[in-house]
Amino acid sequence: MDGMTLPIARSSLPEAAAERLRTLIIEGELPPGARLNERELSERLGVSRTPLREAFRMLAADGLLVQLPNRGAQVVSLSREDVRHAFEVMAALEGLAGELAAARVTDADLEVLRGLQHEMEQAHACRDLPTYYRANRAIHDRINALAGNPILTHSFRTLNARLHALRFRSNLVRTKWDRAVEEHREMIEALSARDGERLRNLLVEHVRTKLRTVLETMDDQMKCVTGGK
Amino acid sequence: MDGMTLPIARSSLPEAAAERLRTLIIEGELPPGARLNERELSERLGVSRTPLREAFRMLAADGLLVQLPNRGAQVVSLSREDVRHAFEVMAALEGLAGELAAARVTDADLEVLRGLQHEMEQAHACRDLPTYYRANRAIHDRINALAGNPILTHSFRTLNARLHALRFRSNLVRTKWDRAVEEHREMIEALSARDGERLRNLLVEHVRTKLRTVLETMDDQMKCVTGGK
């Protein structure tokens, strides 16, 4: 019998620990800059230091931690420049995803995307930010999946996780929010027309716009911290 | 005194081991598919299993190893599809690098690049493949560095390492070699003109051409293995 090869992939202890830590970082429980004490964390996660250290290595490779020799690991804290760099790469990756997706998308895929777009627009109309973000992310994820390139998807996810660690609750100015929704509509259009180049350009521009928004949010947060008094 | 903060970065044992393994893999000493016995390797590298396992995690994150729970690590072996995916992403990254580089390149940078181009053309004239490859790689590396985006550079290097593990001795057909050199000349031109878009297109096309070459080489090697008798 064949066809049932390589099914399981039971997660190992280091992987499980890494997954747990990833969540803690992205949820903000372990904030940027936090130092990670091995003994303390290993007790908290209920594993010994050995698998925990392997988990550290994995997260460091993902860019969520930085490890300093003999001084342990700490949660990465991104500078303005880091964010800009990450978004630049992100834009290129999303652009590629769009280009590839346009060449492979089926009518069934388009239906799903239109459904998500609809959901997103409703959330926009109701000013329901959480639902909006969920639908928004689902759309981007799906376009990426459509590209059918695991390496691309992996890079995309990794970069995304790094940026999510920032936890910018960008409380979205009306005009920008409106524009983002409009951009999404155009993206679906380009995809329907199988116009890869146009979709690429739209996505690149979309990500660049988001960068500007995020940077402004970071500035605001800076102001709150430094000039608040 | 300030300005001398964070200079050192003494390499830790796991990092050193990872670096060593990386070399062994890329040089082909550890061929694709090879299983890595922890005890044997730890003796060979003169470290214990603990740091070696951390090295494994790092290399796995780079995509040079795959780790199967309870079954150890083995050197990745790329399928045709994997190669195509890697090159697709590579093209996007190089394209981005070109675009950014064109916006930041100085006249001094251009002089260096023209020097490398000259070196490459001479190697081409002399049919000196090793020198050609070295100059070729130097040019691409430099364009990437010019982009001034560490995240981009890191992704680029990582993907490159993965592909180098293939060790395709593409014995370069004349026509393709000529064309590659010509493409490089155009790239320097676009860079001189600070034409980012053109440079991006050239680089994307350049990488796609290389993909075709590599795939053909892989096919040939396949033929040698399967149909050689």
Place this chain on the structure above:
DNA sequence: CTCTCGCATGTTGTATACAAAATGCAAGTA
């Protein structure tokens, strides 16, 4: 009073011992 040096304490780095899982082989059965 300030700065430096040295020690005490805590934290990370590595090796190793032990546990758990997988692998290969041989004997037994259909």
Place this chain on the structure above:
DNA sequence: TACTTGCATTTTGTATACAACATGCGAGAG
């Protein structure tokens, strides 16, 4: 002969002990 089953051996996974290094504090000199 082909296939299964169980055991011996090998290999990986985890915990822990010990060593090396970093950090912070206090005493003493300038």
